[in-house]
Amino acid sequence: MNCRLTDEFLQQSLDGTPIESPEWLAHLHHCADCRALASTARRLQDGLRLLPSPLPPPDLSQRIVQRVLLDRHRALRRTRRRWAVSLTLAAGLLVALSLRLDWRGSPTGTNQRLTQHLLTDSSPMQKEKSAPTLRESAAQLGEVFTELSNETAQETVGQTRRWVSNVPSPDMPKIDLTAMQPPTRPLREAGEGVSEGLEVVTTSARRAVDLFLRELPMETNTD
């Protein structure tokens, strides 16, 4: 038996296991250090039995419950707020998605007008791609001639009326032209107006002929 076993038996004793080893008891009779250690261990056991449990203050339970319930209510409020925010976001997202789908699915109002405008804009391109036939070109030329003729006729008539309104009639009394210098100016202006009117007619006719000549060779070449 040696002192190292004392340590082992002491631990067993403090664990609550009774030690019934005659050898150890015999060792304790001879070893003062081990005897002192064993006595201290017994005092410790006695002291631990007497050791009072720390008593909580009487109001601690109430304080804990109040704090826990308050914390739970706050957590509940937080959860509700999160749900509300999430639902709002989800609803907003749904509305945004439905609006976008509606815009894509059925164009209305401005979108429809925009679509028409785009279609209208694309028509010249389509016209460029499909070349007109000779009959269509001739018809267009005829229309242009008719318009130019009407316009020229109207301008001529207008200029003539202006000129006629400034020419004195034969049954009017003879007027001294030297004394009547100023009235000669309208005659000059009438002549200038006639020349201007004729210039328009000639210009229109030239344009019509140019257009006709520009269209004709193309048809001739393709044929």
Added chain:
Amino acid sequence: MNSDDDAILVRRCLRGDDEAVRQLVNRFQGEVFGLCVRLLNHRHDAEDVTQEVFLRIFRGLRSWDSRRPLRPWIMSIAVNRCRTWLSQRGRRPELVDYLQDTVAGPPVDDSGELIEEIQKAVAELRLEYRTAFVLYHEQGQPYEEIARLMGRPVGTIKTWLHRARMEILERLRRRGMVPETMKSEPEA
């Protein structure tokens, strides 16, 4: 009080039953507070930490595995909270006025002094030793439960407890808490 009762109580708490909350607090507050006092060596700190422990218990009640006993789970939260508190406190632990913990009756002969010396000895232990000692000798937890609670092997817990006891015995002997008569009358 068995684990079935605890499980029922926990279910009631989770359903929002305030009365169940009160019952659960009353059932475990004594043990939690006692452990906190022993580990923190400060009554007011122990009160604060006890409240925090129960807050954490109720916040994490859904994570409790109902197949396991509730008490060790609660005590593990208390131990962890005390450990965190001590690491944040950053000052030497203050000793508790142990006399106010005495339940009833005046101490016989030198029992009061013995108790005080034991308390001081426990308070001077390093935290791991102190936790193992308090859980074993005051809370009555078995080695396996302490090991699970502290996240260490059983062998480590036995070693810590052995060292804790030896340090306390050494202090008691130095402080003259062993009468000469007992020294001469060995008894296991």
